[in-house]
Amino acid sequence: MLETGKELSFEAARMALDSAGIERKDVDSVVLGSAPDAFDGVHMKGEYLLDGAGGYKRRYSRVFVGGATGVFTPISAWWHVASGLSDVCLAVAEEKMSPLQPHPQYAFWSIFDHTIERPLGVTLLWIFALEMRRYMAAYGIKEEEIARVAVKNKSNALDHPCAQLPAKITVQDVMNSEPMVWPVKRLDVSPPSDGAAAVVLCSEEFARKVTKEPVRVAGCGWNIDSTYWTDRDLCYPQYLENAGKMAYRMAGIENPRKEIDIAEVYDPFDYKELHHMEGLQFAKKGEAAKMTASGITERNGELPINPSGGLLGVGNPIAAAGMMKVCEIYFQLTNQAGRRQVRKTVHTGLAQAWGDLMQYSSVLVMNRR
Amino acid sequence: MPSRKKVAIVGVGISDLDPLTAGYSTKELMFQAAKRAYSDADIDARSDVGSFICCAEDFWEGISITDEYAPDQIGAKLRPLLTVSGDGLLGLAHGYMHILAGVSDIVVVESHSKLSDVVSKQLVEELGYDPTYGRPKGVGSMYLAGMEMRRYLHESGNTEEDSAAVVTKNKNNALRNPRASYGSKISIKEVLESEEVASPLKKVEVSDSCDGSVVMVLASARQAPKFTEGPVWIDGISWFSDSPNLEEMDLGQAAYASYSAMEAYEMAGITRPSSQLDFAELDDTFAYKELEHIDSLGLTGPTKKKKSGQFVSSGKADPDGALPINVSGGSLGMGYFVEATSLVRAHEAVLQLRGQAGSIQLSNPRKCVVQSWRGIPTQTGVTAIFSK
Numbered sequence: 001m002l003e004t005g006k007e008l009s010f011e012a013a014r015m016a017l018d019s020a021g022i023e024r025k026d027v028d029s030v031v032l033g034s035a036p037d038a039f040d041g042v043h044m045k046g047e048y049l050l051d052g053a054g055g056y057k058r059r060y061s062r063v064f065v066g067g068a069t070g071v072f073t074p075i076s077a078w079w080h081v082a083s084g085l086s087d088v089c090l091a092v093a094e095e096k097m098s099p100l101q102p103h104p105q106y107a108f109w110s111i112f113d114h115t116i117e118r119p120l121g122v123t124l125l126w127i128f129a130l131e132m133r134r135y136m137a138a139y140g141i142k143e144e145e146i147a148r149v150a151v152k153n154k155s156n157a158l159d160h161p162c163a164q165l166p167a168k169i170t171v172q173d174v175m176n177s178e179p180m181v182w183p184v185k186r187l188d189v190s191p192p193s194d195g196a197a198a199v200v201l202c203s204e205e206f207a208r209k210v211t212k213e214p215v216r217v218a219g220c221g222w223n224i225d226s227t228y229w230t231d232r233d234l235c236y237p238q239y240l241e242n243a244g245k246m247a248y249r250m251a252g253i254e255n256p257r258k259e260i261d262i263a264e265v266y267d268p269f270d271y272k273e274l275h276h277m278e279g280l281q282f283a284k285k286g287e288a289a290k291m292t293a294s295g296i297t298e299r300n301g302e303l304p305i306n307p308s309g310g311l312l313g314v315g316n317p318i319a320a321a322g323m324m325k326v327c328e329i330y331f332q333l334t335n336q337a338g339r340r341q342v343r344k345t346v347h348t349g350l351a352q353a354w355g356d357l358m359q360y361s362s363v364l365v366m367n368r369r
Numbered sequence: 370m371p372s373r374k375k376v377a378i379v380g381v382g383i384s385d386l387d388p389l390t391a392g393y394s395t396k397e398l399m400f401q402a403a404k405r406a407y408s409d410a411d412i413d414a415r416s417d418v419g420s421f422i423c424c425a426e427d428f429w430e431g432i433s434i435t436d437e438y439a440p441d442q443i444g445a446k447l448r449p450l451l452t453v454s455g456d457g458l459l460g461l462a463h464g465y466m467h468i469l470a471g472v473s474d475i476v477v478v479e480s481h482s483k484l485s486d487v488v489s490k491q492l493v494e495e496l497g498y499d500p501t502y503g504r505p506k507g508v509g510s511m512y513l514a515g516m517e518m519r520r521y522l523h524e525s526g527n528t529e530e531d532s533a534a535v536v537t538k539n540k541n542n543a544l545r546n547p548r549a550s551y552g553s554k555i556s557i558k559e560v561l562e563s564e565e566v567a568s569p570l571k572k573v574e575v576s577d578s579c580d581g582s583v584v585m586v587l588a589s590a591r592q593a594p595k596f597t598e599g600p601v602w603i604d605g606i607s608w609f610s611d612s613p614n615l616e617e618m619d620l621g622q623a624a625y626a627s628y629s630a631m632e633a634y635e636m637a638g639i640t641r642p643s644s645q646l647d648f649a650e651l652d653d654t655f656a657y658k659e660l661e662h663i664d665s666l667g668l669t670g671p672t673k674k675k676k677s678g679q680f681v682s683s684g685k686a687d688p689d690g691a692l693p694i695n696v697s698g699g700s701l702g703m704g705y706f707v708e709a710t711s712l713v714r715a716h717e718a719v720l721q722l723r724g725q726a727g728s729i730q731l732s733n734p735r736k737c738v739v740q741s742w743r744g745i746p747t748q749t750g751v752t753a754i755f756s757k
Contacts (some may be wrong), residue, residue, distance in 0.1 A: 004501070036433035043428040043496035046454045047747045050613045057624070059632075060610040060749070061463070062454040066434040072451065079463070082470035110433040224440045224450040242447055356437040 003194070005040060005096040006052030012196035012320070013054045013092050020200040021210055022088070027200075029059040029086040033073030033093040035066060035318035035355075038107035039100050053092040053198075059085075065222065065362060066111075067268065067355025069093065070197075070322015072362040075220040077201040087203050093323035094196040104192040111357065113227075125189075129181040131234040131358055132271045136183065138235035139286025141274075143183050147174035148292050149270035150187050153306050156299055157313020159339040162324070164193055164315035174270075190268045190310075195317035197324045215333050218348065218365045219253065221246025225359040232359075240279030240354070240361040247350075247363040256281045260365070261346040262332055263303065264325035266354040267310040276352055277305065279361065300343040307332065307340050322353035326364060333368045373637055376468045377593040377600030378755070380410025380586030381719050386548050388485065388704060390580040395430070395483045398582040400442040403479065406584035407444070410596055412475065414444030418586075419473020421450040424460035424480035424708045428493050431486065443479055443584065455608075456480070457583060457712025458741040458751035462606045464587045474589040481582035482706035490578060494745050503615055503746070510745040511575070513615070515567025518657040521621035522569070524675070527660055529569055531678030533560035535656040536573055538687060539695050543702025545728045548717075550579055550704050574656035579704025583712040585719075601722045604736070604754040605636030611748035618748055623658075625750035626665035626740060633738075637754035643670045643692060647734035648721060650714040652742040652750070653699040662740055666752070668692055688731065696721070696729050711741030711751065722757040 003011070009032070017023060032053045037045040046062030053060075063069065063076045070093045077091035097104035108124045135141065148171060157166035169187065177186035207214040223243035225232060244256065253259045265276040274288035282303060283291045291297060297305035308314055308328035311321050329349035331337040348367040354360065382405030384398040393401070407414050414421075423439040432438060436452035439445065449472075453460045457480030464476040487493060494510035522528065534557055543552030555573065564572045593600040609628040612618055630642075639645050649668060653659035663669060663677035663686070670676075680686055686694035697703055697717035706713050718739050720726040736756040743749045 037427045038433045040500070041496065042500055043493055044426055044454070044743070044747065047497065047610075047613045047743070047749060048499060050610055050749075055610050056612055057628070058610065059608050061459055061608065063463075064434070064452045064454045065436050076451075076463075079466045079470040079472060083466035084469055085466055107433055110431070111437060114431070222449050222451060223447060224436075224445060226441050226446045227438050228441070239447060243449075246449065356434055359437065359440075 005049050005094055008096060008194065008196035009049050009052035009092050009094040012198040013090060016090065016198035016200050022200065024054050027054060027058065027088050027090045029080050029089045030055040031073055031076045031080065031089060031091045032062040033069040033319040033323065034062065035069055035095055036107045038110060039095070039097050039104055041099065049094055053094065054090055065355055065360050067318055068322065068353040068360045068362040069319040069355065071326060071351050071353035071364050072222060073319065073323060074199050074201060074326050075222065075362060075364055078217045078220055081201050081203055087206050089201050090198065091201060092196065092198040093319040095317035095320045096194045097192045097317065098194050125181045125184060127358065128269055129184045132183055132269065134234045135271055135275060141286065141289050144171050144175060145289040145293060146188065146271045146274065147171045149267065149273045150174050150312050152298060153267060153310040153312040156307055156340065157309020160309045160314050163309050163313055165191055166309060166313050184269065188270045190312050190316035193315035193317040195315060195320040197320045197327050199323065199326055199330065213334055213368065215330050215366050215368050218367045219247040219251030220364050222362040224356065227357060229357045229359060234358060236285060237275055237279040237361065239359055240276060243361040243363045244280045247365050251365040253365065259348060260350050261348050262307065262329065262342060263305050263350040264308060264328050265305060265352045266322065267306055267312050268316050270312060272354065273305060276354065280352060304342045307342055325351040325353065329366050333366060373604040374602045375590050376465045376603045377588050377590070378585055378603065378719055379588045379593055379596040379598065379600050380406045380412065381716050382406025382409055382584045383716050384582040386550060386579055386581035386704065388550050388577065388579050390485060395481060396438065396442045398483065398580065399479060399481055402582035402584040403443040406586055409598065410586040412586065414477060418475050418477050419449065420467045420476045421445040421448060422460045422464050422476065422478045423450065423452045424455055424457045425452060426454055426708060428496060429487065429707050443477065456708045456710065456741045456743055456751065458715060458739065458753055459608055461585065461715065461753060462608055462751060465603055465606050468587060468589045474592045476587045477584060478587065479582065479584045480709035480712045482709045483580050484578035484707060485580050497746050499614065511567040511570065513745055514655050515570040517620040518570050518655065521657055521661050524621045525664065525678065526675065527678030529561060530557055531660060531682050532574060532657045533557040534682045535653060535659045536560045536701055538681060539653060539699040539701040542688060542696055542729070543698025546698050546702065547728065549698040549702045551577055551702050552698060570655060576654050576700035576705040579706055581706055581709060581713065583709055583716050585712065598723060599757060601719045602756050604756050605633035606751065606753040607632035607636065608751040613747065615746065621661065623661045623665040625742065625748050626662050626752065629750055629752040630666045630740065633752040633754050639754060641671065642667050642738065646692065646736055646738050648693040648696060648731055648737045650697060650718050650737065650739045651694055652740055653695060653701050654705060654742060654744055656701060658742065659695065659699065663694065666738060666740060693731060696731060711739065715739045715753070718755050722755060
């Protein structure tokens with residue numbers, strides 16, 4: 001709580017540089033990801049965080065795609081390097097939600113259309129409750145089936161050193177928790193958080209100099225749907241299917257269910273994990289709940305999903321949460337995940353984030369040869 | 370560094386530019402510019418474009434996560450789109466990288482201004498200061514500009530008359546540009562005798578707000594020859610950020626301009642900018658900034674001395690001078706479009722290189738520089754080299 005956004009950015013950037021065994025002098029460009037300026041009340045937040053993130057006297061820019069920013073930031077670093085303009089690009093994602101009191105939710109009031117939506121006093125919880133309800137109705141999914149995701153992720157988070165809400169809970173605990181906006185209950189939702197995470201991307205040539213075991217960016221994709229969320233069927237994230245296919249095409253993946261070994265999908269709400277598994281083609285439409293019930297997505301299951309503990313367990317510092325997922329895939333692929341390490345050998349992993357008005361997804365596929 | 374002539378601008382569109390666009394929403398301005406750019410390039414954006422880049426900042430829009438409102442009106446629904454929290458020229462840099470990285474052969478870049486919806490531009494700018502160390506001083510945005518102007522004049526040896534000459538030149542240039550809103554005949558003496566906003570900065574030395582949207586279509590070298598209009602190549606582009614902290618800023622130096630220009634020149638193979646470039650569109654958010662940027666970009670010839678004042682005052686930066694600077698009228702003449710400012714000027718540069726600038730057309734220009742600064746309180750900017 002005491003650190004400024006600059007300090008959070010600095011700590012993450014420092015850790016990433018140390019982990020790569022390089023210094024800031026080796027970095028020729030920096031990309032920052034951070035969600036609404038309204039959290040901090042600072043205009044041009046990217047400029048404000050610049051020195052903390054290591055962008056001082058560098059080519060520096062900020063990309064911003066709402067909640068999808070965290071996974072998008074390393075994607076942006078990828079094109080800095082892949083274009084040949086950069087050799088080493090530092091990607092930093094920061095979020096400090098706590099300055100906005102009494103609750104960071106107030107920042108989201110201003111994401112809605114000023115004429116047709118804001119007068120309704122609509123909040124994020126309302127629209128996600130609508131989406132959850134629609135998802136349940138379209139495929140006949142029960143609240144108890146969705147709650148299993150919260151149980152799994154909060155339990156996984158017990159092994160994460162940064163976790164904010166790790167817990168051993170039961171489906172019944174989720175069902176008994178306070179209703180926020182039905183069918184969303186307290187334990188279906190991730191908390192507001194402060195945090196930062198960072199990764200270093202570099203050319204293959206540079207990578208050979210600093211590590212024997214680089215993780216490669218195999219594919220990336222991103223996609224946006226219409227602003228007019230009221231005109232879309234919320235039961236299926238078509239934009240995510242598009243983003244996933246863009247990434248799979250680049251990575252040469254034809255059957256994601258078989259070829260992806262491990263995934264960190266965006267789970268600010270438990271139903272979102274299921275929604276995203278379907279968009280990513282891990283499960284057929286409406287069948288992700290069954291897959292979860294069968295244990296396939298447990299840490300030691302056939303397709304581990306959110307072994308980190310996800311946003312539900314670790315926390316949801318918006319942009320930093322997406323980057324935390326990218327870091328987790330890196331740790332898993334390089335066998336550095338410690339107690340969170342999945343039992344099976346993993347070569348190809350995926351991180352995904354989601355944002356804007358239920359309309360955006362970014363997907364990053366990474367692999368180890 | 371990749372060599373030049375790999376990425377081209379093959380379509381441009383600009384909305385009507387007006388200080389008050391009461392009849393249009395931001396989305397409608399964007400649609401207008403997009404429609405014009407897509408018909409200029411003769412493409413169907415909904416199928417031909419592989420990446421859309423929008424440049425905007427939340428507080429200017431009055432929206433949190435302004436990215437949400439970008440897709441529909443530019444044809445990006447269910448397509449790859451992203452927002453760069455930076456100026457339009459930085460968006461162009463990201464588009465440039467997308468093409469070189471193989472993301473897509475055709476990329477669209479958009480930026481816009483709806484400053485007429487902003488109740489107080491200055492209050493928004495002041496929210497850009499560090500909340501702990503910058504704001505309690507009560508330092509207004511104009512105060513910082515005035516302070517920098519004084520420092521710059523002191524260091525460079527340029528005078529208040531030189532800065533006033535920039536106003537006279539740019540506002541006069543704007544009179545002949547049909548897209549410029551703030552043209553006028555104003556003498557150096559009139560500028561010097563006019564109202565001050567933060568000594569020594571005069572009110573007429575500050576560019577006024579304007580609304581508008583610009584859309585540009587970029588293509589790879591492979592695709593560029595297929596377009597009707599002759600391609601305008603991005604020979605070099607780079608960007609740079611200095612310190613965001615007031616206490617650490619090298620006011621009067623514009624390191625963001627000199628460093629980004631150095632890299633862009635290197636990419637473009639420019640060693641003698643003053644003779645290799647045919648014209649320049651430089652940031653003139655404040656009149657003295659044009660002088661500072663002329664110096665930082667080395668446009669007055671092979672000298673380390675800051676001779677920009679004399680350069681402008683002696684007419685060398687006039688449309689018929691040795692190196693015309695801001696023939697469009699610049700921001701002082703066309704207006705200030707927040708993040709779209711640099712893209713409005715890049716649009717002017719493209720028209721010049723294509724020979725489509727009409728009443729302000731220069732005689733057969735082949736190469737130019739376009740340069741941006743993100744405004745108070747930043748030390749961030751982009752430099753790009755275009756050629757035909």
